[in-house]
Amino acid sequence: xxxxxxxxxxxxxxxxxxxxxxxxxxxxxxxxxxxxxxxxxxxxxxxxxxxxxxxxxxxxxxxxxxxxxxxxxxxxxxxxxxxxxxxxxxxxxxxxxxxxxxxxxxxxxxxxxxxxxxxxxxxxxxxxxxxxxxxxxxxxxxxxxxxxxxxxxxxxxxxxxxxxxxxxxxxxxxxxxxxxxxxxxxxxxxxxxxxxxxxxxxxxxxxxxxxxxxxxxxxxxxxxxxxxxxxxxxxxxxxxxxxxxxxxxxxxxxxxxxxxxxxxxxxxxxxxxxxxxxxxxxxxxxxxxxxxxxxxxxxxxxxxxxxxxxxxxxxxxxxxxxxxxxxxxxxx
Amino acid sequence: xxxxxxxxxxxxxxxxxxxxxxxxxxxxxxxxxxxxxxxxxxxxxxxxxxxxxxxxxxxxxxxxxxxxxxxxxxxxxxxxxxxxxxxxxxxxxxxxxxxxxxxxxxxxxxxxxxxxxxxxxxxxxxxxxxxxxxxxxxxxxxxxxxxxxxxxxxxxxxxxxxxxxxxxxxxxxxxxxxxxxxxxxxxxxxxxxxxxxxxxxxxxxxxxxxxxxxxxxxxxxxxxxxxxxxxxxxxxxxxxxxxxxxxxxxxxxxxxxxxxxxxxxxxxxxxxxxxxxxxxxxxxxxxxxxxxxxxxxxxxxxxxxxxxxxxxxxxxxxxxxxxxxxxxxxxx
Numbered sequence: 001x002x003x004x005x006x007x008x009x010x011x012x013x014x015x016x017x018x019x020x021x022x023x024x025x026x027x028x029x030x031x032x033x034x035x036x037x038x039x040x041x042x043x044x045x046x047x048x049x050x051x052x053x054x055x056x057x058x059x060x061x062x063x064x065x066x067x068x069x070x071x072x073x074x075x076x077x078x079x080x081x082x083x084x085x086x087x088x089x090x091x092x093x094x095x096x097x098x099x100x101x102x103x104x105x106x107x108x109x110x111x112x113x114x115x116x117x118x119x120x121x122x123x124x125x126x127x128x129x130x131x132x133x134x135x136x137x138x139x140x141x142x143x144x145x146x147x148x149x150x151x152x153x154x155x156x157x158x159x160x161x162x163x164x165x166x167x168x169x170x171x172x173x174x175x176x177x178x179x180x181x182x183x184x185x186x187x188x189x190x191x192x193x194x195x196x197x198x199x200x201x202x203x204x205x206x207x208x209x210x211x212x213x214x215x216x217x218x219x220x221x222x223x224x225x226x227x228x229x230x231x232x233x234x235x236x237x238x239x240x241x242x243x244x245x246x247x248x249x250x251x252x253x254x255x256x257x258x259x260x261x262x263x264x265x266x267x268x269x270x271x272x273x274x275x276x277x278x279x280x281x282x283x284x285x286x287x288x289x290x291x292x293x294x295x296x297x298x299x300x301x302x303x304x305x306x307x308x309x310x311x312x313x314x315x316x317x318x319x320x321x322x323x324x325x326x327x328x329x330x331x332x
Numbered sequence: 333x334x335x336x337x338x339x340x341x342x343x344x345x346x347x348x349x350x351x352x353x354x355x356x357x358x359x360x361x362x363x364x365x366x367x368x369x370x371x372x373x374x375x376x377x378x379x380x381x382x383x384x385x386x387x388x389x390x391x392x393x394x395x396x397x398x399x400x401x402x403x404x405x406x407x408x409x410x411x412x413x414x415x416x417x418x419x420x421x422x423x424x425x426x427x428x429x430x431x432x433x434x435x436x437x438x439x440x441x442x443x444x445x446x447x448x449x450x451x452x453x454x455x456x457x458x459x460x461x462x463x464x465x466x467x468x469x470x471x472x473x474x475x476x477x478x479x480x481x482x483x484x485x486x487x488x489x490x491x492x493x494x495x496x497x498x499x500x501x502x503x504x505x506x507x508x509x510x511x512x513x514x515x516x517x518x519x520x521x522x523x524x525x526x527x528x529x530x531x532x533x534x535x536x537x538x539x540x541x542x543x544x545x546x547x548x549x550x551x552x553x554x555x556x557x558x559x560x561x562x563x564x565x566x567x568x569x570x571x572x573x574x575x576x577x578x579x580x581x582x583x584x585x586x587x588x589x590x591x592x593x594x595x596x597x598x599x600x601x602x603x604x605x606x607x608x609x610x611x612x613x614x615x616x617x618x619x620x621x622x623x624x625x626x627x628x629x630x631x632x633x634x635x636x637x638x639x640x641x642x643x644x645x646x647x648x649x650x651x652x653x654x655x656x657x658x659x660x661x662x663x664x
Contacts, residue, residue, distance in 0.1 A: 046588070051568060052544075052568075053539060053544055053545060053546040053566075053567055053568055053593070054539065054544070055589065055592065207385060207386065212384075212385055212386070213385060214385040223587045223588075224587060227587075234385075235385055236383060236384075236385055236604050242587050242590060242591050243591075245587050245588050245591070249586050249587050249588040249589075250584060250585070250586060250587070251583075251584065251585060251586075251587045251590075252582060252583065252584040253582070253583060254581050254582060254583075255555045255556060255559075255574050255577050255581050255582070255583045255599065256378070256555075256577050256581040257387060257581075257599075258574060258597070258599035259574050259575075259577070259599030259600055259601045260387065260599070260601050260603055260604055261385070261599065261601075261604060262598075262599055262600060262601060262604060262605075263598075263599050264596050264597065264598045264599075265590070265596070265597040265598075266594075266595075266596045266597075267587065267589075267590035267591035267592070267593065267594055267595050267596070268591055268594060269591045269592050269593075269594060271592055272568050272592055272593060272594060273594075
């Protein structure tokens, strides 16, 4: 079969053998696969998986791509309970950009009736990442004010909805684009206050909207240059959770202000987590997310689809940064 | 009486009325009072107390100085239980640089038999700050590796000892001065590995000493410029607790590395805490610290004393940064 890999800083489509499921795995005929910001980091060689305190200097010369897929189960490995051939599933995978992919049964969910395969492929990474960021790293409690930065991103849209469904107080959204913020509101997403990223009144607007309390949790997809702004709008004892670094990796800010406000800046990533822990994150997220999804309370926002063979165009589209929601590859 | 205040960015000694205790307060004839890094920030006008999300722009034109004292109780306010006139006490105060100071009974401890007044005045802030940093902000558990930066500082010396007495794994100490690190070891303080701050092999030394695990907690008194180093030596899921910013307030570091390692950078300060919470911090710290102190397990390291009237020379000595342990003012 033809699968997308990262080699020498580029995407290549190469001929590889069809995989066979190990114990606990599903072999899925992929119908759709979601793109993620991490794909680009893998291609650049800067997203190296492994539980090491030191950053690894090198990665293998060829790495399969594709973090999530939806499709039809065509074979199940030993010991799999709860899934059978023919089931429609969605889940995370290490090699989803291919016609056949392996998904661990522990990381798979049935595609709900009302979701298409394309929507299913846009769901697992964003909602699980957002849930983990809000609850594990952000230690969210009911009533907490939550600001989501780069809110029109896949993770951003998931975070807005989960924040509201988990009982947030004021839900804020920021974006470089006023038009995108308008589109989020038009789509019925829960945005109590939208703030344009380069608005010089950002801090005043955010504090006024929260009655000078500030945001207890900032789910940050932007990173570096905006950090001082997020420190300024955070509530006392707030948590700024670094989920993505779309705006840059280098952060500069005033540590004394972090201390004065007793803030925590918390980094999250799945790269350095053991598999068993990722399974646990999915299990916990699933308890909150799956019922809400089944009840139709969560919207999956897909910006655009590309046929698998046009993966380079899909990546370019992601890089251009004009999308609202997820970019998804489709398979025959 | 003559008391030290901060006015117009300077220390002035001015005539003020002797205070009278409010309900719950002790009036103490001060025998000794400890200097702290925060004194300097108050003088500069950048340490403004108050529970506000926004940083206050101004502070009162005249602020009493002195964060901790030891002395003899000369009067007690209404409702005080457990202290009587004539008791020798130590504790935090907002106006300790004066012959008479008020100390809240909830923030006072008896001076143990084997401690002098000078040692008693060097105890409350450092040990309580270190305890809070290790346990509340650092969420320390037994076996955690702990690195203390600017280890020869008052808080540093307290943190080294509390880390060990709370069951730390490997206890590391860093300092700009190899001689000071040697002096810590000579004084019998628990330092498993000492690292000179500008050693180009800092990261390798720290990781080798922890068998490549890194430090689960960094109690950081240095701040800004050294932050990337502390990120590099932190263990996966580690906590870097910003207690002091002796080296600078502006921090620049790689957010992606923070995320990859799932680190938390946690700021702590007493400035923005309500009094009731500070009382609770003292109560919790007291449970661990007082028995250890009474049993002689904790050393109070005093670098040098100055008579109260030489407070300017004492401040200059603090600023020069050559001390090991606390600088203390003495009163007739």
